[in-house]
Amino acid sequence: MKSKFMLFVWAALVTIVLIGSLSFARQGIGLITEDFASSNDISWRIEEFYEYIGPAILNPIDKEEAMKKITVTDSEIEEHRTRYGTLADQLSNIHDQYASRIADAKDNGNEDLLTTLVEERNKKLEDIKKNFESDAHVEAKIRKAKERVLEQYLNEIKMNSFSLPIAYTLTDVDTGETYTFGDTYASSIYKKEFNASNGYLKAYSLPDRHVRGDWSSISYDDSEVYVTDEDILNMANPVKLFEGEVIIPKTVIGKGGELYSQYKDFNRGKSMTFAFYLIGLLALGALLTVAKFQKEWVTETAFANWYSGVKVDAKIALLFATSFILLGYVESHSNLHNFFMYQSLGRWGVWLTSFIVGGVIVTAFLAFQLVNIIERWKQIGVFEADLKNSYTAQFFKALQEMFLNRSIGVQSFILLIGFFLAGIGFVFAAMNPFLVVVYVFCVVFFALPVLYIFIKRSAYLNRILKATEAMAAGRLNEDIKVEGSSPLAQHAKNLNNLREGVRVSMSEQAKSERLKTELITNVSHDLRTPLTSIITYTDLLKDETLDAEERAKYVDILDKKSQRLKTLIEDLFEVSKMASGNLELNKQRVDLTQLLQQALAEHAEEIAESGLDFRTTFPETPFIAYVDGQRWWRVLDNLIVNAVKYSLSGTRVYITLRKMGDNAEFVVKNITKYELGENVDELFERFKRADTARHTDGSGLGLAIAQSIVDMHNGQMKIELDGDLFKVTVTVPAG
Template sequence: MGLKGKSLLSLFLITWVVFSSVLFILNAHRYIGNNFFESDNFQVTKEDFKQQLGRFVLQPFDEEKAKASITVTQDEIDYHRNYYGTLSEQVANIRDQYSDRIFQAEESKDAQLKEILMAERDAKIADIKENFADDEHVEEKIRKQKEQIIEEFAKAEKLAAKDFLNNFGYFTYSLVNVNTGEKFESANITKSNTFSESYGNQKPYFNVNNQFYIGAGDGYYDSVALINQMEINYETVQFEGVISIPKSMLNATIFATEYRAFSVTKIILYIIWATGILAIAGLFTFAKPSFEQYKNTSRLKELFLRVPIDVRIVIIFISALFAYISVEQINNLISITGYYQNLAPHLLEILFDFVVLFMLVTVVVLGVFWIKDSFNQEQKFKQELKSAFLYKLADGIQDLFINRSIGIQSVVILIITFLSGVGFVGGMMDGDDLLAIYVVLLFFIGLPACIIFLRRMGYLNRIMKQTKEMAEGRLTTPIKVKGKSPFAKHAENLNHLREGVRKSLTEQAKSERLKTELITNVSHDLRTPLTSIITYTDLLKNSNITEEERNKYIDVLDKKSARLKTLIEDLFEVSKMASGNMELNKQRIDLTQLMQQAVGEHEEAFLNANLDLRITKPDVPLYANVDGQKWWRVLDNLVVNALKYSLEGTRVYVTLTQKGMDAEFTVKNITKYELGENVEELTERFKRADASRHTDGSGLGLAIAQSIVDMHNGRLQIDVDGDLFKVTLTVPID
């Protein structure tokens, strides 16, 4: 639904009020209570007339008085005397000037010319010598030069006085010297005047105080000037009387057209201001605007409210600015109309400008009403602010400066781009000099900045392309790192991320494989004793077995149950350690004694297994703050592990030493089974060196040891060199 009826009338009256108000602001000081003769233009003309009247008529330049006031100073005499150098330099210079000419006269055998040239030379030399010998001689020369300057100046003043009479012939004057009574009066004085201004008789006097500056600056002094300027000051003289412009002379003035234009324009403006007052009255009565009038213009309002709030405010501001410009344009057309006293040629242009003004004022009025409506609800107002263009721009700029280097470089590139455009336009408009400077700056600043920008954007595109490949899973090619820019740093970070993802995928694959092996090994290790238990239980149910067989079966059941119990307890313990539910009871323990106990329990077993056990330990106690029970479990697991998997007939080395602030426990043996390359997997649960799982181990020994060591902030390291198996355990000592 669009604007209709009363709404359009209200908008028209608002536009007219705005139009008349701006015209009032622009013109009131010139037209209200004033006439043309109070305008600035006429005041400038009047003051010019008064100044020239005083100079050429009331107190003209006095040539004789100026000559009588001539003075010559000693500085001027010295300046004149030494103007061309010292006495010897000037004499030598004169002789050089005449030597060639005299020589030519001799060559041509022209005795008369030679005599004349020599006489001129000697006369000038004599004059120079007299200059250096007699101050009065020099003073007389200077005085004559000054008199000549004054004579030239007086001639120029007489010519300027004639021009004054021609230029201001429409002015009349009747003035009397207050001191001497001398009267100055123009020839065409009348009583019927368009303009008149009186002086004296309780009004300010017409004051004349001429100052004449004569010298090289006025063009009256030659290149041998001894002075820059002569200044002649006259005393202030007061005059009373009147200056005026007769009505009969108005058409002869240079401002006759301006006078008529002022009167016509004043009438037009008075009419506009009067109708503006009527428009204000209408807005408070029959055409009073309200929000409800414009609320139902849904289509226009919907389009306007789609724009961000700050852009709407800018639109309103720009519309108001252009509305002001439109009023100024109409104001100029009114002045032109007054000047030519013909409205017809400019009527269509005035109407067009007023239609544009009406549209702009409509945008401002409706925009203000609709913005006010959007501010009524606090929640809606907050949403408006968050959707503002400047808010988003500030948010974007803030993100731009997350990396300060990129932010600064971006701003510098924008500034260079902007200045390049400004420089190009300025260079094209202001001539060759500025264009030359622009070309230099373009080649040494603009183009290098552009090249750097394009290279950086190309590098960024390459990074984005390879990032996409990484996102799709292609991790084979690292991003090339170029230079030390923020993009290069970003490429380096992406390479680190790529390597991390690659390792993560490798670890994930390894984890899946180990998980599968874990399920398989747990199933095997649990099923083996469980199968034996079930089998021998079924055999015990047979009533025909002998007592000896029954005892044998019960013994097997006891061993298999104990193994199953140990396996389940180890698995439960590893699970608790992995979940962090295991608590430590740390005490100050002698590791030397603890190692002796752990190894001593298995010395007979090593002997029976045909293994040569070699023990190395410190001679003094070695203390550490550990959980004694669990640390004994670690040592026991490592010793038992060596007992199970060492090749018969070989030596097993168990060593405890102090390395710095750590205690180091080492077990070395020759394995009876061939070990693979993935040695680090031996600490995984149910991972055994006996891949065929023919031994009685659970595969949890090293996993348990690893977990306990980690809980004590220690380190367990496995090294394999062929069949040599080495476990190194370190823990901080107390």
């Protein structure tokens, strides 16, 4: 709980520092020197004053003179004349417009309305005819409409009111005429002088923005004409130059003045902004001293454990999103002066909420993300594993696997592109009717054939799935019909092969039952033989006439047979444990070279007596693998004992230990004493021996035990037979 609290305190301090730093970088220096008169709120009002004092007061356009400058072009006359079609079209339209209304007036006997409608219709018909008969008639109509629009525009300019109580004394440089408003000798917060050295005031007869070609704020369209920019500029007066001065009296910011409240807001915002900068400095000091960031605030949380399982590309996306949110928040809240100028109790609540949600929480989460990434980067192999397990890697892997069967991949890709283009084409066709023809052509000659093939393949796939269900239920009588040479047809062939494999498996199962029977027989034989000997010699020992030498001989035989029986039972129990999975491995780092040397030394006497020539090859340096040393020694011991027992006397036995890629490989090669059958896999079966007469010592479980131990180590054991050459290869992951 304390870690979470400290993390959020740290995040709050960081957010304050970020907002304060960006705000100071943008407006801090300017705010130190800025006064109320140079603030943005006042500046744009002053610019507005200079823009409109010319058109409204100093250099207004004379309406009568402006109307004389109106021009009407031949193209305007022609456009006005034919705007609604030919003469016949327009006359027909007028007749149609009045026909039903005149008929209704006749039917209702309303003579006054009938007369009015007929006169109105005839007047319009006559006007249309004159339009096509006389250019002067059309020109007069256009000119009158333009006069109406231009008069409206000039009235709008003159009605513009200044939003500042500005005093001025300005004199026309050419005529000497002076314009005065207010007391320009009063104490002021803003003052600007215009003269030859400072520059004269240029008074335009149009707003400055219109002189620059910005007509976006003007609406001078009419139902009959369109007033062009040229029409507006033609009525402008020449620019006049004025000297004098313009001031904003100081009284406007005094108590009761027109700008008093704005002045108070400006100074309050300025003071509170600098107070925030001071808080930011204190926050920075705290971050460098008492509130230094500690990674334990992040790592020792339950959320950290959950977040570690999130895919790395999702983390990166979240990191960018969080960073942009924080940058956006700091950006939107960095204009502290304006905020403090216009803040209210309600706005303070909104600011505090956004500070906690958009600032503190986002900053804390961003810190959490960065620490998580850095910590996982430090762990060897973890970040690489995260990249391999990412959504992006899985997507590209899936995309690659999509083309394992290139035909299916290409067809699926074309199908996806086709559907995508069909959607795009539909949108464009809806936007442009001309493209409908192209779209229909593509649908008929491309989309529909592709759709037909897709449906046909889907139907074939469903038939294959139904046949697969029948195979899973054990109904193996019918083959799946192979149609064509598509990937689905090849899949049907593979399923047919699988069905045949199931039949072979059933044959193998019968073989397994036979081996089980042989197993029981062999177990019974190998256990009964020593047990029979024990019983026989026990009975002989009961003879009191035996001398000491014979008695000792019988006791020695009993001891050997008992040890033989003990070995059989212990090996049988160990194999059973391995088969049931109840045997646990104690894996550790083991030097395989040393372990092999120990196993050979254990049987040095037996090897010397066997008459066999053992040739060994193994690394001169330690060869480390992660195995259960005791169990792996048993594998080596069993294979060496097997070679000693069943190798032809006088031959060589080759034992090799080497590294093959990431695996350790142990190989034993010898010439067999007994003739082996072709099916060497049965040698892995329990109680199977090369000595089929079962005259040799041993349990017949050596290879079975070795196989089980190798399997438990995720290794492989393989037997190869070439005539009398017997070869066992054991591989296990090295590390």
